[in-house]
Amino acid sequence: MLHSLTSRIVFVGSIVSVNLICLSGLLLSASNSMIASFEWNSHKQKITEIVSETLSDLREAQAEERGYLLTTDPSFAKDFDDRVASALSKVNILEQLVQDNPVQHERAQSLQIATNERIDTLTKQIALARQGRFDEARSRVVIGQGRVDMAIIVQKADEIRQTEQELLIAREATARAHVNWNRKLVIGGCLIIVLLVNGLLFIVLNGMRRSISLIVHAMSDFGNGNRTVRVNEQMGCTEFDMLAQGYNTMADRLDAAMQAQEASDLKLHKANTELKRNNEAMELLGEMAHRLQAARTSEELAAIICAFVPRVLPGIPGALYTHNHTTNQLERIAQWGNASVGCDSLLPSDCWALRLGQSHSVSTPGGDVTCQHVACDVSTYHCEPLFASGEVVGLLYLQSTVEEENRFRLVALVENIASALVNQNLQKDLRDQTIHDPLTGLFNRRYMEESLKAEIATATRDDTALGLIMADIDHFKHINDEFGHDAGDMVLRTIACEIQNSFRSHDIVCRFGGEEFLIITTSHPLETLIQRTESLRSSLSKLELHYNGQSLGKTTMSFGIAMWDKALHHTASDIIRQADAALYQAKKDGRNRIVVA
CATH class of the missing domain: 3.30.450.40 (GAF domain)
Structure with a gap:
């Protein structure tokens, strides 16, 4: 009887051991399959990212090339070579990554050829631009072949990404099926072991009831989600000790696999969250950059900064x-x-x-x-x-x-x-x-003409006073001939400063040309305008100018004043002509004087 009982125990124990070993092997195999699946998914995602980065580099290179051709400013193409090199490097990496897929490998090679052709075209156009042959480079762009080439590249890239996405979806479905199978395998294995242990309860003595109860409770707790439960007590029987050890090994491996899966899921979730945050930030930065490039004043730029920076860095x-x-x-x-x-x-x-x-x-x-x-x-x-x-x-x-x-x-x-x-x-x-004259810092003639048109329109509409003063330095040619043009430039700058300081900030002082100056004044009656001009003439006649230790003598100016009248045509040339005639009369009458038109 003892031998029979021992034989049965040995037999049942053998079956239990075999099942445990098989179950552990299946779980190990499933765990390895899941890890391989994760690595495969990462590989596919890397392919998709490289394709997107290649397109981004190409677009950036094309944008810099277009910016250089449009503005002729080399700074717009400062990163062009780096973008081209990056695109070539990534398309070569892509070709290596998809070698295990003949269809994708063929598409990658096609994309590589198209990219090389597009980069070759861009490089030739940049080379023409760097040689100063901008018109020839622009004519190549106008043909529109670049848009067609980019469309072909985008299409080939989309085909690769679409295929990789489809493969990724199929692989994820397979992974989910493996997870379901592993769950069934664990439940089935646990049920088998429980049945075997229950059968053993009917065979072995009542003294083995405690050992079986410990193992059953441990497995039940594990099945209910308590992955930390282990059988650490001595069973009092070699076979049950082996069974407990096998269970512990199985639980450790399964727990490790599940922890790895959870860690991978958590890492993927964090990566997706960070990617989403970065995408949102990039959208905000793109909107901000678009508005910053359109800003015309410091106030507009400040308003854009205050609106977007708190959203980018909350x-x-x-x-x-x-x-x-x-x-x-x-x-x-x-x-x-x-x-x-x-x-x-x-x-x-x-x-x-x-x-x-x-x-x-x-x-x-x-x-x-x-x-x-x-x-x-x-x-x-x-x-x-x-x-x-x-x-x-x-x-x-x-x-x-x-x-x-x-x-x-x-x-x-x-x-x-x-x-x-x-x-x-x-x-x-x-x-x-x-709008400024580079020598004197005053407004130039072009700005004067635009401003005078606006002031004439305002004076006509509001019936306000508008005066024009034409001034000319007396005997300026003598200064240039005797002392040189550098001395003449110094005289022009000094007199320009004196004129600027003699009028209000909203009066418009311009260098009309050569040694001639023109002042546009508003809201001044003629008597006040004559007094201001006389004060300026008097102060200029008292100036003692020196250059390189030499006295340049007295510097005087002649002035012609004209007031806007509604009887005049609504053109700037009429009042300028009147002021110029008055200035000519002042010159004719002996210079260093004021004549009113």
């Missing part, structure tokens, strides 16, 4: 400073989040970020040196210098530290703002060059 107050090259100071043009953020202006030496040429932040009180422009009650802040072509264009001051997950947003924000500041400075310089 909860962080800050201020934006722009560099004034004339005073060598950084002046605050925008602030958000707090009415007292930052100071009104600061010197470059007051900020450690500008001294070091890199970002500077203080995250804890006393953790680093503090910039002089930061208030004493501020314990954490971040300064980000704004550079363009190696020169300081501004400073972004944030009254908080920037967390690691927001670094990407900060970098893109700084690039957009720096680009906008450079663009606005260029527009301002261009406007100044367009």
Whole structure:
């Protein structure tokens, strides 16, 4: 009887052991399959990302090429070579990644050929532009072949991405089926083991009831979700000890596989969340950049900054400073989040970020040196210098530290703002060059003509006074002939300054041409205008000018005054002609005098 009982125990124990080993092997195989599935999905996602990045590089290269051709400004194509190299590198990587799929490999090779052809075209056009052959380069663009080539590239890229997406969806469905099968396998295996243990209860002595109860309870708890339960007590029987050990091994492996899956799911969820946040930030940055490029004044730029920066970096107050090259100071043009953020202006030496040429932040009180422009009650802040072509264009001051997950947003924000500041400075310089005389700093003749038309329209509509003063330096040719043109330029600048200081800020003082000046005045009656002009004439006649230690003698001017009359035609040439005639009469009467038309 004992032998029979022992044989049965041995037999049942053998069956249990075999089933446990098989179940453990199946679970291990399923775990390996799931890990392989995760790696395969990552591979497919990488292919999709590389295709998207290749298209992005091509579009960026094309945009820089078009910008260079349209503006002839080489700075628009400064990153062109890097974009081209990046696109070539990524399309080559793509070709290597899809070698295991003949169809995708063929498409990748086709995309590689199309990309090389498009890059070759762009490179030739850039080369023509860099040789100064802009018209020839633009004519190649006008043909429209680039749009067709890009459409073909986009189509080939979409085919690759669509196929990879379909494969990814199919693989995910297979993975879900494996998960369901693994769940059934665990439940089935547990049921089999429970049945075997229950059968053994009828065979073995009542003394083995405790051991079986421990194992059953452990498996039941595991099946209910308690993955930490293990059988650690001695069973009093070698076979049950082996069974407990097998269960523990199985539970450890299954728990490890499930933890790996949960960790992978969590990591994927975090990546998707971060990607979503970055996509939202990029959309905001794109909208902000679009508006910044259209801004015409500092006020408009400040309004755009105050509207978008708090959305890109929520909860962080800050201020934006722009560099004034004339005073060598950084002046605050925008602030958000707090009415007292930052100071009104600061010197470059007051900020450690500008001294070091890199970002500077203080995250804890006393953790680093503090910039002089930061208030004493501020314990954490971040300064980000704004550079363009190696020169300081501004400073972004944030009254908080920037967390690691927001670094990407900060970098893109700084690039957009720096680009906008450079663009606005260029527009301002261009406007100044367009309307000002480079020698005297006065308005030029072109600006005078436009302003005079507007003032005539206002005087006609509102019935207000409008006067025109034409002035000419007496014997200016003698100064140029005897002392040189540099002395003449000095005389022009001095007299221009005297004229500017003799009239109101809203009067328009222009250099009409050569040594002639023209002043447009509004709301002055003729008597007041004559008095102002006489005061200017008298002060100029008392000037003693010297150049290189030589006296240039007395400098006098002749003036012709004309007042706008409704009887005149509504054109600027009539009143200019009257003032010029009066000036000619003053010259004829002996110079250094005023004649009213």
